[in-house]
Amino acid sequence: MAIAYWVGSSNHGHISNPQNMLKDFIQQNYWATDLNLKDRVNKSTLDALKAIKVNDRFSVSSLRNRYQNVDVKVIGTVTNTDDAEKGRLEIAWDEEQDLYSGLIPVGTKNENWYQTIFKVTTTDNITLVFPNSIINKKVARLTWNELGWKRPSGSIGKSSLKGTHEGEFGYGPEEWLFDSSKIIDGYQYGFLEPIREGQAAHANKTYPIWLYSINGLTKKRYWIGEIKKAIVIDEAEATVTKQKYQELGWLKQMEKDITLSGANKEGFSDYAGLKLFNIKFKPEDLVINKEPVELADTHPANKITKYSFANFNEAFIVV
Structure with a gap:
């Protein structure tokens, strides 16, 4: 009920x-x-x-x-x-x-x-x-990552479909989502692909977000963790955030991370702020499972076919 x-x-x-x-x-x-x-x-x-x-x-x-x-x-x-x-x-x-x-x-x-x-x-x-x-509460999918979403981990487990960012470049902008080494005014900034299309409608709103990912090799879905209070930022804040990352040398480090993973960093430094950052949260509001939790074939995450910002319900709860 x-x-x-x-x-x-x-x-x-x-x-x-x-x-x-x-x-x-x-x-x-x-x-x-x-x-x-x-x-x-x-x-x-x-x-x-x-x-x-x-x-x-x-x-x-x-x-x-x-x-x-x-x-x-x-x-x-x-x-x-x-x-x-x-x-x-x-x-x-x-x-x-x-x-x-x-x-x-x-x-x-x-x-x-x-x-x-x-x-x-x-x-x-x-x-x-x-x-x-x-x-x-919302549900968001992350691109697959084998390094704890602290930096890009390479093409293993990722989609190879043409027309997708990870298929074209070999990484996803959300692969730094759990990197807590870059904090600005108490907030950790990151990117979630499911927010991108509806970003303007969600701007300046706060959501608890349940995170999952799909291993492209096995097609298995895994519960990764959740952000208890994720704030969707607007274009102006995203632009300022990118400038700060540039000033602090963090963007250059991210480019190196891409190259080291074997992915293609072409165009990365020219991306608009919202293509790099669309959410922020306090580090203490991030809850990560010690190990990704494999989801049963009957779990509702299996019915989400794309990077949709879906609504969470009780059926998503993993006991």
């Missing part, structure tokens, strides 16, 4: 004298309401609690400024619903938090920030309140 997204109040007690329970929620890994759920007045709250499932995402909010603004205080994953009908959920709170604070988001249906608990139903609000959620 699909993951659902919920928001609960941080307070117990009457609205005129609320008791903030946030600290206890966080310390004890739970969320609860003290409403009398046997009272018909609270039927909507009981119905919501009965609908919550293990692995649903849950946040706790607090209203302020005469209920004009909201602060999301903590985000987590529901781990136990045995006492849901008694008003209690067990929650594993995320270690890393990216929390919304601002005007109450405009919503539809039952998205009402004044309620004790409610389900967030619109895509815009889910991505706002739960920025690292599956609904916002």
Whole structure:
């Protein structure tokens, strides 16, 4: 079943004298309401609690400024619903938090920030309140690499199809994606082919991205890792980034990497910035598997035939 997204109040007690329970929620890994759920007045709250499932995402909010603004205080994953009908959920709170604070988001249906608990139903609000959620997550393919995507590894395992960059030149611009030796203002810059065609539409947006690659020799697909917060950059930033790489001598080093791999560096130094860099991320947001994980033939990555910026769903999760 699909993951659902919920928001609960941080307070117990009457609205005129609320008791903030946030600290206890966080310390004890739970969320609860003290409403009398046997009272018909609270039927909507009981119905919501009965609908919550293990692995649903849950946040706790607090209203302020005469209920004009909201602060999301903590985000987590529901781990136990045995006492849901008694008003209690067990929650594993995320270690890393990216929390919304601002005007109450405009919503539809039952998205009402004044309620004790409610389900967030619109895509815009889910991505706002739960920025690292599956609904916002993407899937991207990397060209094959046997050196950990820190520098080009040569033609082995790559496509030989004419008309493709790797087929023509023997390398892909994303082969430096995991090279953490080149950091600018705290960010690591890289390139993802699946973003290229829709780059303008994605510019300045942030996505969690699940990465996979195909060994061109065996045709097997492998899960490589993920970037928890990848920011798609615009043309202006890509141009500035290329200039900095030139000034620091990094582009020349990349040309040497291409040559050493046996690939063709022709035209590399003349590429526009967006042909070299279209994303940035903080090194700590990169999670790489110790070894590529071979995907089963039934895995949905097998249905992606090109370098598409596909939508992630629960079927992609590797257990």
